[in-house]
Structure formats: structure tokens, C-alpha cells
Amino acid sequence: MATSFPLQPLEIMAKNHAILATTGFLILLPVGVLVARYARTFTPVWFPVHFVVQLFLSGPVIFAAWYYGWKTSNVLGLGHFLDPHQKMGLALLILYVLQLLLGLFTHYIKLRSPFGPGTRSPQNYFHVFLGLVILILAAEQVHYGLYIEWAFATGGLHVVPMAAKRTWIALIVIFWVLYLAGLALVPRQFAQEKRARHGTPTKSDEIGLQNNHSGDVQSA
Ligand code: HEM
Numbered sequence: 001m002a003t004s005f006p007l008q009p010l011e012i013m014a015k016n017h018a019i020l021a022t023t024g025f026l027i028l029l030p031v032g033v034l035v036a037r038y039a040r041t042f043t044p045v046w047f048p049v050h051f052v053v054q055l056f057l058s059g060p061v062i063f064a065a066w067y068y069g070w071k072t073s074n075v076l077g078l079g080h081f082l083d084p085h086q087k088m089g090l091a092l093l094i095l096y097v098l099q100l101l102l103g104l105f106t107h108y109i110k111l112r113s114p115f116g117p118g119t120r121s122p123q124n125y126f127h128v129f130l131g132l133v134i135l136i137l138a139a140e141q142v143h144y145g146l147y148i149e150w151a152f153a154t155g156g157l158h159v160v161p162m163a164a165k166r167t168w169i170a171l172i173v174i175f176w177v178l179y180l181a182g183l184a185l186v187p188r189q190f191a192q193e194k195r196a197r198h199g200t201p202t203k204s205d206e207i208g209l210q211n212n213h214s215g216d217v218q219s220a
Pocket residue numbers: 014017018019021022025066069070071072073074076078079080081082083085086087088089090092093138139141142143144145146147149150153154160
């Protein structure tokens with residue numbers, strides 16, 4: 001049922017939650033991932049940018065989203081972390097915090113890699129894997145919010161606009177097309193890492209950029 005009267009305060013709260021959560025998980029985090037994917041073989045600046053986007057830009061937006069979601073559940077008297085959207089919301093927040101800690105750990109604490117000197121440790125691979133898992137789960141969470149949770153929680157007084165649903169699919173398609181295309185840089189990345197392991201100067205050395213010996217050239 002589509003109505004023309006304005007959104008009620010509770011709906012505004014839920015809408016704020018939805019917009020902030022979508023912005024944090026489906027725009028800002030993917031931007032931070034694409035910065036890593038595209039920039040890492042060209043400049044070491046990819047790391048501070050990735051760090052700032054994932055922690056200082058995404059963090060406040062994600063926690064503000066949580067605040068509005070929690071408040072909406074409170075006003076509705078639904079309890080917390082009971083239905084699938086609430087449970088997955090909690091899981092995503094925990095995974096996000098774990099991923100931040102893992103990213104910091106990966107960067108600041110270099111473990112000896114079982115794959116040989118100068119190669120990436122399992123923690124690095126796990127950070128990449130978990131990052132992509134978070135984005136997949138968040139895509140499903142926003143879909144569930146748009147198609148199920150909104151109507152369930154607000155009673156369907158106002159329907160979710162088609163534009164919001166189209167935005168969802170557009171964000172997913174744009175990110176994955178760009179990310180998969182960015183994998184074309186993996187051979188270049190591995191070649192740089194190999195050269196760094198053998199102490200051969202890389203193009204980036206020539207232009208004055210720094211490498212380190214962590215196994216992720218131009219990185220962390
Ligand atoms: C990645 C995106 C999202 C995350 C991580 C997320 C997470 C959450 C969390 C943690 C809560 C509070 C749960 C609680 O207090 O037990 C919540 C509530 C809620 N969310 Fe989301 N959400 C997301 C996207 C959306 C979207 C896109 C919509 C709607 C279009 C939506 C609609 C709601 C509503 C209506 C509530 C309050 C009712 C309830 O507690 O079930 N969410 N969400």
C-alpha cells in the first residue's frame with residue numbers, strides 16, 4: 001500500500017538506519033577495498049587511504065547505523081538480536097570489528113610466513129577473504145532489510161521505493177565488476193613481490209616509492 005502522507009518518526013529512524021548501513025557497508029567499505037585492489041601496485045599510499053576509509057570514514061557511519069537500528073528495535077519493543085535481520089546485523093558488526101583488528105595485526109605484526117621468506121602470511125590472505133565475505137553478507141543484509149525487515153517492522157505503511165531496490169543492485173554490480181576487473185593486476189602484484197624477494201629494484205623503487213619486506217609490496 002503506497003501512501004502520500006509523510007513518513008512517521010519511527011519510519012524516519014528506520015530509514016536513517018537503512019541509509020547509513022547501506023552507505024557504510026555497500027559504498028564506503030567497497031571503496032576502501034577497491035583502493036587496495038587498484039592502487040597497491042602503483043603507490044604505497046594505498047595503505048593509509050585503505051586504513052582511513054575502512055576505519056575513520058566507515059566506522060562512524062556503521063556505528064551511527066547501529067544506533068538507529070537499535071533505537072528502532074527499542075521503540076518497536078521487538079527485543080534485540082532475535083530475528084534474522086537483527087542476528088545478521090550483530091554478526092556483521094562483530095565481523096567488521098574483527099576485520100579492523102585483523103587488518104591492524106596484519107600490518108603491524110609481521111609473522112614469519114610458512115610459505116617462505118618475503119611471502120605473505122596466512123593472516124594476510126584471511127584478511128582479504130574475510131573482507132570479501134563481509135561484503136557478500138552485507139549485500140544480503142541490505143536485501144533482507146529492503147524486501148522483508150522494513151515491511152515486517154513498520155507494518156508496510158509506506159513501501160520501500162523501487163529506486164532504493166535499484167540502487168541496491170547497482171551497488172552490487174558496480175563493486176563486483178570493478179573488483180573482478182581489478183584482479184587483472186594480480187600478476188603485476190606477484191611479479192613486484194617476486195622482484196622484491198630477490199632484491200631486484202622495481203619500477204616503484206625507480207620512482208622513489210618504498211617497498212618493505214612484509215611480502216606485500218607497496219603495502220603494509
Ligand atoms: C548492512 C546493512 C545493515 C545492517 C548491518 C543492519 C543491522 C541492523 C541492526 C544491528 C539492527 C538492530 C538489531 C537489534 O537491535 O537487535 C537493525 C534493525 C533494523 N534494520 Fe537493519 N541493517 C542493515 C540494513 C538495513 C536496511 C537496508 C533496512 C531497510 C530498508 C533495515 C531495516 C531495519 C529495521 C526496520 C530495523 C528495526 C527493526 C528490527 O530490529 O528488526 N536494515 N539492523
